[in-house]
Amino acid sequence: MRLVQITDCHLHADPGARSRAGFPLRQLERVVEAVAGERPDIVLVTGDVSQDETPASYQLAERILSRLDCPWSWLAGNHDDPELMAVVRECQSEIDLGGWRLLRLDTRVSGQPHGELGDTQLSTLGERLAADDRPTLIAMHHPPLAVGSQWLDAIGLVDREALWQTLAAHPQVQVILCGHIHQAFASRQRCGEGRVAVYGCPSTTDQFLAGSAEFAIDEASRPGYRVVDLYGDGWLTWVERVEL
Numbered sequence: 001m002r003l004v005q006i007t008d009c010h011l012h013a014d015p016g017a018r019s020r021a022g023f024p025l026r027q028l029e030r031v032v033e034a035v036a037g038e039r040p041d042i043v044l045v046t047g048d049v050s051q052d053e054t055p056a057s058y059q060l061a062e063r064i065l066s067r068l069d070c071p072w073s074w075l076a077g078n079h080d081d082p083e084l085m086a087v088v089r090e091c092q093s094e095i096d097l098g099g100w101r102l103l104r105l106d107t108r109v110s111g112q113p114h115g116e117l118g119d120t121q122l123s124t125l126g127e128r129l130a131a132d133d134r135p136t137l138i139a140m141h142h143p144p145l146a147v148g149s150q151w152l153d154a155i156g157l158v159d160r161e162a163l164w165q166t167l168a169a170h171p172q173v174q175v176i177l178c179g180h181i182h183q184a185f186a187s188r189q190r191c192g193e194g195r196v197a198v199y200g201c202p203s204t205t206d207q208f209l210a211g212s213a214e215f216a217i218d219e220a221s222r223p224g225y226r227v228v229d230l231y232g233d234g235w236l237t238w239v240e241r242v243e244l
Contacts, residue, residue: 001041001098002039002230003097003227003228004225005228006031006035006201008203009061010079013054013060015060022223025064030223031225032067032068041071042072043068044075046077046140046179049080055084073092076108077141077180082108100136100230101134101135104139108141115141115158126170129172132172138173138175139176141178142180143156143198144178149181150213156180164191171193175198179201179203182203183208184224185198185200197235199226202226202239222242223244224241226240227240
């Protein structure tokens with residue numbers, strides 16, 4: 001099973017709109033073209049599909065992503081409007097990946113850049129995990145741990161310790177994919193008797209400078225995506241960059 005993650009498209013209603021370092025729609029088109037060459041079984045977009053939270057921005061995204069010859073799904077980020085997204089395409093809470101299971105968590109806090117899961121969602125997550133012990137991949141927008149950039153860590157997942165406490169009783173959770181950080185990232189978090197791998201992904205638009213205390217764009221990095229090959233109870237993953 002091959003899953004490809006793309007993230008943080010930040011599209012506008014205006015197809016010709018600029019970002020700080022490029023053109024979001026044009027760059028998404030190039031990333032989707034490259035992703036198609038990976039022959040994925042499914043593509044997952046981990047939030048911030050839109051920059052201006054307009055119906056037209058989601059329609060543009062749907063038009064480009066539907067060029068893929070495979071199923072695709074998305075989830076909301078802090079820049080998104082989930083209701084407008086759902087008009088275009090439902091945000092699936094769970095996806096059957098055969099031997100694996102993908103669970104989507106909603107970290108969005110309306111009107112805020114940081115993320116939060118909340119007690120109700122964490123309780124439901126525990127129940128969902130108790131009901132199925134297949135190897136599990138969790139997808140969310142905000143990272144569930146510090147990434148080493150002071151400004152980004154200040155707008156991460158505020159109840160991440162509660163998340164790790166919930167996951168500690170469920171060793172089938174192997175991988176967490178997140179968006180929000182606009183950079184390649186890989187770490188492992190001790191959890192219960194084992195460790196969970198946490199991966200971030202380059203944006204399809206501007207890249208953030210890793211390790212920066214203040215907001216900064218990495219003008220030397222290109223847009224990209226993450227490939228995740230799932231097999232048995234294991235996986236391989238890597239990041240690919242796209243020439244513009």
